[in-house]
Amino acid sequence: xxxxxxxxxxxxDPDTHDDFKPTNKLENSQLTLKDIVEQDVKDNHVMIYxxxxxxxxxxxxxxxxxxxxxxxxxxxxxxNILEDPELKNAxxxxxxxxxxxxxxxxxxxxxGSDIILNMHQNGELKEKIKATPSE
Amino acid sequence: MxxxxxxxxxxxxxxLSPSHIEVIDTSGGCGASFQVEIxxxxxxxxxxxxxxxxxxxxxxxxxxxxxxxxxxxxxxxDQWKIKQQESAASQPPSTTTAA
Numbered sequence: 001x002x003x004x005x006x007x008x009x010x011x012x013d014p015d016t017h018d019d020f021k022p023t024n025k026l027e028n029s030q031l032t033l034k035d036i037v038e039q040d041v042k043d044n045h046v047m048i049y050x051x052x053x054x055x056x057x058x059x060x061x062x063x064x065x066x067x068x069x070x071x072x073x074x075x076x077x078x079x080n081i082l083e084d085p086e087l088k089n090a091x092x093x094x095x096x097x098x099x100x101x102x103x104x105x106x107x108x109x110x111x112g113s114d115i116i117l118n119m120h121q122n123g124e125l126k127e128k129i130k131a132t133p134s135e
Numbered sequence: 136m137x138x139x140x141x142x143x144x145x146x147x148x149x150x151l152s153p154s155h156i157e158v159i160d161t162s163g164g165c166g167a168s169f170q171v172e173i174x175x176x177x178x179x180x181x182x183x184x185x186x187x188x189x190x191x192x193x194x195x196x197x198x199x200x201x202x203x204x205x206x207x208x209x210x211x212x213d214q215w216k217i218k219q220q221e222s223a224a225s226q227p228p229s230t231t232t233a234a
Contacts, residue, residue, distance in 0.1 A: 114187070
């Protein structure tokens with residue numbers, strides 16, 4: 001796949017005990033990364049792929065997006081793309097968007113931090129979040 | 136290796152023929168992050184997401200070396216005119232962008 005510059009896979013090493021094998025919480029099923037992204041954005045009303053996590057963003061843009069979204073007091077689901085370069089690439093090709101953070105609301109790709117901030121300021125974000133059906 | 140402000144500007148000029156463009160290197164000169172303000176007729180009738188996609192698309196090559204791109208404005212010439220009138224009418228533009 002183009003753009004895949006990193007790999008998290010490790011060759012099988014017969015000397016390695018199971019306990020020491022690298023674990024990846026996204027790897028324990030037959031789902032492809034694309035499936036996982038699809039599932040994420042479908043299952044979570046507000047989904048953000050970011051650098052770091054909402055409690056501890058690792059980039060000013062991710063931090064800004066989280067602060068904006070927090071204003072609306074709705075649950076924010078997130079994944080830290082710094083932990084998984086393959087997920088990062090999967091998200092990028094899913095949304096066809098080159099940078100992070102990336103925000104999805106109600107399954108729809110909204111954009112990055114500039115767009116979120118802009119929509120927050122002009123009231124569109126409120127509408128988007130309000131339109132979110134409650135579970 | 137970074138990208139120069141001029142490279143970003145010329146890529147945007149050739150692909151989006153803007154009537155106004157301002158590119159700021161926010162990486163302190165190492166060419167890793169930029170802030171872009173762009174006004175183009177080609178944004179007419181397009182949502183902000185679409186406009187940002189056009190800017191990203193124009194910078195596909197450059198984006199490989201850019202770590203952060205902030206598009207602070209992507210306006211049509213009409214919207215730009217209104218913005219300018221607004222800021223001329225008020226005192227020095229009071230930006231409320233978070234620090």
